[in-house]
Amino acid sequence: MRQFGTVTSVKTANKIKTMNKIDSKVRANEIIGTKQIFENPMNESFSIKLNGQTVEAFPGETVFQVADRTEVKIPSLCHDDRLAPAGACRVCLVEVAGQRRLQPGCAWVVTPDMEITTESDRIEKHRTILYNLYMADHELDDAGLPIETGNGNELRELCKTVAPMGLEPVSAPRAARPGDDNPYIQFNPELCILCARCTRYCDEVEAVNAITLSHRGAETTIETAGQRSLIDTTCELCGGCIDTCPTGALIEKKAPVNLVQLGGTEAVRSTCNFCGVGCQLDLHVQNDKVVKITSPEPGETLNDGNLCVKGRFAYDFVHHPDRITEPLIRGTDGLLHPATWQEAISATAEGLMKVRDQHGADALGFVSSSRCTGEENYLMQKLSRAAFRTNNIHQCAAT
Numbered sequence: 012m013r014q015f016g017t018v019t020s021v022k023t024a025n026k027i028k029t030m031n032k033i034d035s036k037v038r039a040n041e042i043i044g045t046k047q048i049f050e051n052p053m054n055e056s057f058s059i060k061l062n063g064q065t066v067e068a069f070p071g072e073t074v075f076q077v078a079d080r081t082e083v084k085i086p087s088l089c090h091d092d093r094l095a096p097a098g099a100c101r102v103c104l105v106e107v108a109g110q111r112r113l114q115p116g117c118a119w120v121v122t123p124d125m126e127i128t129t130e131s132d133r134i135e136k137h138r139t140i141l142y143n144l145y146m147a148d149h150e151l152d153d154a155g156l157p158i159e160t161g162n163g164n165e166l167r168e169l170c171k172t173v174a175p176m177g178l179e180p181v182s183a184p185r186a187a188r189p190g191d192d193n194p195y196i197q198f199n200p201e202l203c204i205l206c207a208r209c210t211r212y213c214d215e216v217e218a219v220n221a222i223t224l225s226h227r228g229a230e231t232t233i234e235t236a237g238q239r240s241l242i243d244t245t246c247e248l249c250g251g252c253i254d255t256c257p258t259g260a261l262i263e264k265k266a267p268v269n270l271v272q273l274g275g276t277e278a279v280r281s282t283c284n285f286c287g288v289g290c291q292l293d294l295h296v297q298n299d300k301v302v303k304i305t306s307p308e309p310g311e312t313l314n315d316g317n318l319c320v321k322g323r324f325a326y327d328f329v330h331h332p333d334r335i336t337e338p339l340i341r342g343t344d345g346l347l348h349p350a351t352w353q354e355a356i357s358a359t360a361e362g363l364m365k366v367r368d369q370h371g372a373d374a375l376g377f378v379s380s381s382r383c384t385g386e387e388n389y390l391m392q393k394l395s396r397a398a399f400r401t402n403n404i405h406q407c408a409a410t
């Protein structure tokens with residue numbers, strides 16, 4: 012994807028993000044053939060009519076972006092702000108004056124004086140038929156609704172808004188990956204609506220392309236090359252495909268229980284401590300135990316809804332019995348003994364001062380960690396230079 016620049020500040024980052032999003036929408040419109048002519052090269056705003064109201068729009072914006080800003084809600088399934096629109100699910104279709112067919116609000120770029128309608132009898136009829144078609148090709152619960160999953164199910168919520176038509180179930184022999192023994196990600200093709208959010212995320216955000224849409228018609232499914240286990244592909248096990256999947260067709264193996272139904276989980280915002288980037292996490296805690304980790308919503312924090320394999324899945328250490336939870340000092344017997352923090356810090360200071368007094372300050376060396384904050388790294392070099400008078404200070408990220 013063409014990018015407008017690199018991030019230099021939060022303000023610049025937001026501006027670049029907006030420009031990149033607009034660019035991706037324009038590019039997507041070129042790709043899916045909804046070609047339109049932009050007659051406003053000066054980036055000046057213009058007016059359009061949205062549900063009869065005059066609203067401001069900017070060149071390159073999609074119906075979705077204008078609607079979002081004006082708090083008009085348009086349903087969607089295949090849309091993710093981080094991805095170029097695919098126009099795949101047809102849930103977001105709106106009426107555009109002068110267009111014979113309903114058009115996808117997620118991908119349709121507005122132009123001056125355009126008239127858009129997002130709610131009408133025609134759109135309602137379209138949604139009712141569409142959701143019922145989805146239900147005919149989806150695993151349903153006893154109430155006849157798409158099943159709930161550990162990651163929720165956006166299709167289920169949409170289907171609740173229309174009357175059931177009782178369509179005959181569709182037989183769609185889509186392949187799963189039964190031999191996929193990767194430790195984290197599970198794929199259930201019966202819940203897949205082929206929105207391609209997972210494959211686009213893997214391509215556009217991760218630049219990995221471990222998964223793709225394959226086969227045709229009712230056999231279309233999400234596959235790896237040769238149906239290999241994800242762990243035998245280029246997959247980085249980032250779990251971003253799980254995060255973006257709207258139906259729970261992709262789900263975590265580690266937390267397969269339905270946390271929504273179990274209830275009692277509390278989301279605690281925290282900072283990942285695997286490296287110094289500072290990605291934000293939501294720890295889902297149940298009975299004082301972390302049972303799952305997700306990223307805050309895209310656009311909320313610096314990691315923009317993304318996490319790496321460690322941040323998303325490596326939380327078992329929190330409750331591991333081997334974890335060291337208190338300071339230990341090696342005694343004259345050669346064994347480690349529990350101590351207070353004050354005793355541990357005093358023992359460390361005494362040891363360092365002993366080396367300095369016997370061998371000089373340059374006999375000491377300090378190495379800090381990229382897992383520490385900038386402030387902690389700053390204090391480490393102060394300790395080295397100001398307290399112990401040596402410039403032997405290093406940080407692991409510098410090598």
Ligand code: SF4
Nearest residue numbers: 213246247249250252
């Ligand atoms: S875990 Fe990440 S790298 Fe692997 S398939 Fe999913 S999005 Fe792609």
Ligand code: SF4
Nearest residue numbers: 203204206207209256
């Ligand atoms: S697995 Fe999920 S994200 Fe991927 S195509 Fe199917 S429904 Fe969409």
Ligand code: FES
Nearest residue numbers: 087098100101117
């Ligand atoms: S959200 Fe627009 S087509 Fe899916």
